[in-house]
Amino acid sequence: MSRWLRALRTPVGMTGSGLLVLVLVLAVVAPILWGDQADAVDTDNLLAGPSSDHWLGTDSLGRDIFYRVLVATRLSLTLALLATVLGVVVGVVLGAAPLLLGRRSGRMVTATVNVMVAFPGLLLVLFLAVVFGVGATGAVLAVGLAGAPSFARLCQTLIAGVAELDYVSAARIAGVGRLRILTRHVLPNVAEPLIVNITIGAGGVLLSFAGLSFLGLGVQQPAYDWGRLMQEGLAGIYIHPLAALAPGIAVIIAALAFNLTGEAIAGAVGVSAATGFADPVPHVEQSAAPTPSRPHDAAGDPGLVLDVRGLTVGFPGPRGTVRPVRGVSFGIRAGEALGVVGESGSGKSLTALAIARLIEEPGQVDADRLVFCGTDLLGDPAAPASPGGEHDKLLGTSMSVVFQDPMTSFNPTMRIGNQLAEVARYHQGLDRKGAIARAVDRLDAVRVRDPERRARQYPFEFSGGMRQRAMIGMGLMGTPRLIIADEPTTALDVTVQAQVLALLKQVQREQDAALLFISHDVSVVREVCDRVVVMYAGRIVEELPVADLVDPERTDAGGAQHPYTRALLAAVPDMTTDLAEPLATIPGQPVDPAARPAGCAYAARCPLASARCRTEEPQLVADERGRSVACWHPGAPLGLLATGEVVATS
Amino acid sequence: MSTLDFDDVTVRYGHHTVLDRVSLSVPDGQVVGLVGESGSGKSTLARTAVGLAPLAGGAVLLDGVPVPLKGRRRPIQMVFQDPFSSLDPRMTIGESVAEALVAPDAGRMSRASRRAEVGRLLELVHLEAGRATQLPGQLSGGQRQRVALARALAGRPRVVIADEITSALDVSVQGAVLNLLREMQRELGLAVLFISHNLAVVRYVADHVAVMEDGRIVEHGPVSGVLEQPQHHYTRQLLSAIPGTHHPVKETS
């Protein structure tokens, strides 16, 4: 409710609702106040122009146009609202029918609505006007019923979107009746787009009515609405335009009232007023003024393919800049695989995107050092994420990215072969034929069978695993020095995952490339990587070789030191987990990057937290074996209670 | 208590046979794990038991009697995978749980006893009773799954089906939900059908396991037996594909 009230306080909302109130008030009071004056005939002033007696002049019978326009508000609005209500009721009933009637009958209703929706409203109106006859009643029935099919279609789509959701299924399983499901679960959740469409629909109905009366098929004499007034005034339009324009302007104002109110509500509830459905465009905060780029190193360690120091990613938030990634540093050599482990909110994916230069405004990437293959990636003065920068060729051929969801990472309207070939055409100077040939060769390299035929296919003809392989193949079009894989197998079945991981390792070995592998799955990281960094709340909290990624209690040498890493390891069951022990649980929730407390970000959830942890943030400290930990109590002994709670044991 | 039996269940969508004469038994008080990859039909099998998938053949029986799919008493309840769509965003979690309440006798419950029962259920899943007035949007994913579990228990079911209930949760939260499931099952003696693609999780939670491939059960038996001495090549393939098991990965295409 409060969202709607806020909506009405925006400039658009205030204008719209203000006009709406004005129009509604006029509809009620105008005939009472000015009904007589509107009917009064002034035979001395037929078709007169504006004067002090008659502000907008008179019509062919000497009646004052201004007052007639005002009085006509009631009829125009009443008819429009009646027709809207009729259309909405019929539309909602038809739209809810598939839900209430069950599969068979529902499909028949849907098919009928689909046939009817093909015909534009005005045609239906004319058709029905013939049947019902000209006049106000006929017009209301005609316009109302004509609007019903498209409304029904809208309702069907909205309802179908909700009816498949799990909470509706859960209600069905609980034995809740169909009607109650409709009223209690479905309608409230489609109410918002529905209201927007009804409001804007009312505006459209108003215009239809005006058109109908204008044609002479709507309101008949002696009653008059705006459309009728326009038709009467049209005869003398070029000599005495106000007679037709005045009611026309009234129509525009009323239609604007509905449309603007609808727009304001749409904006508040996240619906697009133009399409009628949820607004797919993400809401983005105003771009903060670009912070002057601070001095950074332009050269890095020459032995590293990727050298990152102090990487920070910031986004403007309602209360200042939010930094989901802050101060991340690591380096990767050729042929080395570095894993980044973390959960949602850790910032691991944003780190990968920042390195791949894919963070768009208003996000801002900054670092002390971001050097790839000896090139300073931060040195590009132009907006780094937009194409056309000087690093395009380098990034396009030497850095390859494998994204998480293979089902959405390819352009569905372009053949796979062409999508691979693009890299060669734009960065390697190959012509079309040569580029396709190379694409086919790369598909073969990633073991896609029958590569010539497959290259001509569209993405939806590939399975998920095949698409990930094609994605890897796309990265092989150039000569990748770094492969960034962001959760590449999370969306895949376990057998397919094994194949894709094996392929990734093989490719990395053959190209002697560096691999940056992001995942939340510790066992996958263990399989693929040499070293691991663990991220929490935007920072690296531990860095260690993969062999040490075990609970120190279960091994004699090494093991993880940070309490978060240890809790993660104890929380995930594997094939050797002790069945008698509970799984570790981490209380609380990940930190909101916009509201980070002082001190260690993990303190609120850590059994070892002391006063120092809550005030001073620990820095990453390396030990003599090259592992680092950011903790004030690294390696302190921990135990597991029967409830799964992790506790300090010293 | 109750045994759930899938007897020669067949499900077809159009020309595609999703389940082909599947038979499976979930004995009273036991947890049966159902593993398989996408397209194996494991979720569809679960949905036949609650009336969400149409049977083209066979039957689903509870203690020998076909499962009632209409009416207010539903002895089989389900917890879904996605914590974000399993609760109506416009109903408080107390209302969501209360909707599934079934009075111990045929009469209606008074408002007070409703509230008390909802509170009891919430505490059963380790949530404070005071949370009953909160909206799902104020809860985390793990907390929402616990509410979904409370809602499933509200109907006093004899069988609970858990369909990938931890797959969409962060790993640190999975533990809490799995611990809770084990605890519930032991305390209430429920029969549970636990569906997952993750063999390690199934090993931790289930007593028996059935492996599905392409709409058929290819192997089933006690968990330790199947996972330590797999007989079917598909089971072996699944086991060897688990990261970290260092078995040679066979190529299939």
Add this chain to the structure above:
Amino acid sequence: MTTLTPSAAPPRPALSLGGRWPRFALRRTGRLVVSLWALVTASFLMIHFVPGDPVRAALGLTAPAELVASRRESLGLNDPLLTQYVHYIGNLFQGDLGESIQTEVPVWDTIAQRLPATASLAVLAFAVALLLAIPLGVAVAVATRRGRRRHTELAFAGSSVVLGSVPDFLLGVALVAVFAVNLGWFPVAGRDGAESYVLPVIALTIGPAALLARIVRIEMLAVLETDYVRTARAKRLPGRRIHLRHALPNAITATLTIGGMLLATMIASTVLVENVFAWPGLGSTIVQSIVLRDYPVVQGTVLVYGVCVLLVNTLVDVALAVLDPRSTIGES
């Protein structure tokens, strides 16, 4: 002890698309035929829905009874309903749409004479709408992406809302008043040469074009946030390639669907606009015949309009299928 069941895994249903075009064509044609049949039946039944005697209503209360009876006979209104229906369909196949009750002129002749004017207007208006809306929508989308240039976005949305609140016939009247009567740049009415098309086309196009541009913008913005556009950016392709080859074809599919509906609406709007500009098309025919209750003429005209709309829908579906091959698979 584990038990085993043999698994002869059933062959996976192949997503074979060698034969997808014939199947699509078959399905679409089927739908077209069903819709045509529904249209024909509805238009046939129209006369019979009218309360009272349609011929009497058309000829007026004072018409002599013999005239009414003979017209009823010639229209076949005394036969059983099913017979009339069969005759109706039979006549349709021969191109016979009946005769006007008032003038006994064959309906087809009237339509054939006036259809070209309406059709040329509608097609031209649609082409102009597309040519205006798509580039404009794309340009504004690229310019206002991610919170840039909020003023442009506001102006764009604002003008679209305002234009959408103005009835097209009123716009037509205003255009005539300003550009034809006052400035004399274009003819006031009638269809006579290329200049006479300008004002009617503008009146028809502006509202729908504004809405379409807005939709193109929204779809473009949504598409520019997708994973596959991110992949294209990861490949560091030039901006134009990303916008025109990766984003636009995917934004167009949703646009085309709505565009088809808008075209259908435009066909209907010609009725109003033709009135304003005294355009010699079907618009005035249909209005007059409704007022005069000349039902065979109304029947025939509605039928022709309906067929045009169905053809437009079919063309849109074909265009969609060419652009996005996924839509060739699917619903039966």
